[in-house]
Amino acid sequence: MQSRKVPQPGWNLEYTMWMFTRLSGLALPVLGLIGITAALVMGARTQMDLGTLMRWTFFPNVSHVTSSNIPDYVPWGGAFWQIMQIMIAFFGFTHGFNGLRVVAEDYTNPGFWQVFWRGIIFLVWLFSLLAVIFVIINS
């Protein structure tokens, strides 16, 4: 049977975030794998305790790397790894806070409380993201 085309409905917040959740869900493990592979290549093979593993996978930040006694930590301070960290933080925070928004909207109707919770969640998301970007850029 042939597939038929149907005009897609317009973009709205729900659709955008629904799509984003799926795509970021795929992006996070991929970015994590890149981080951990690079850590292994750059000399982390002998120091893989769980905490270190998690840091390299999800937050390959230069100060984390130095505290793990990697022989050559200079590459981790470069722009590439900073962008990687910012991307992981952005996808992770947005994915998680959007989940909170969905929970809040499950329990509220359009009106004051929905706007209130949306606002709070948006502000905390924004603050967390800015704080983490600040840490990444200054470390």
Next chain:
Amino acid sequence: MEVKLKVFRYNPEDDEGKHFDTFTLEAEPTDRVLDLLEQVKNYVDGTLTFRRSCAHGVCGSDAIRINGVNRLACKVLVQDLKSKTVKIEPILGLEVEKDLVVDMEPFFRHYKSVLPYFVNDDPPPMKERLQSPEERSRFDDTTKCILCASCTTSCPSFWINEEYVGPSAIVNAHRFIYDSRDQAAAERLEILNDQFGVYRCHTIFNCTDACPREIEVTKAVGEVKKAIATGRLE
């Protein structure tokens, strides 16, 4: 065999409030739960109120909660129940009017909102609007819905928020969205592409478990989400 029927009771006109009445009945293993309710109504307590019509799983009027799960009273046999005490309650998420009867207005309002009818503005051909057997089979599953509300009232998203259009309405939209002769798929997708449309579905699968017609409800909802995302009806 002896069966204990524990039935939810509520009469807005007396001050007993919401409570349970227990009836001890003699039943055959092949009796249906509906037969037990009829036995109470006809021989023990004529005030017991519930909906039923066909008594054969076709009209969809006797969806109730039997031992905690949504079922049609006319399709569940006593021998298939795990215990000899049967707890009967109204379906959840809709306001109880009396005993097992709930207000179905929100349910049908959502049903009507998705244009659950054939739309085609082309002049009808001399004989018929042809459709291949394959095209027909594409939406066969969702034609089976009898609007009993078992799926919608088993959905936690609907329990929390009555504004959610609910799985049943999405199933009925699916039935026409995937019909090759219909021309209003885009309108239906637009209606369902909403905060209270498909996005309140969190893929919980209660609806699929509850459907007495064994419709793959969650799958149908997923297909509608996919159609919104891809603009293709496959």
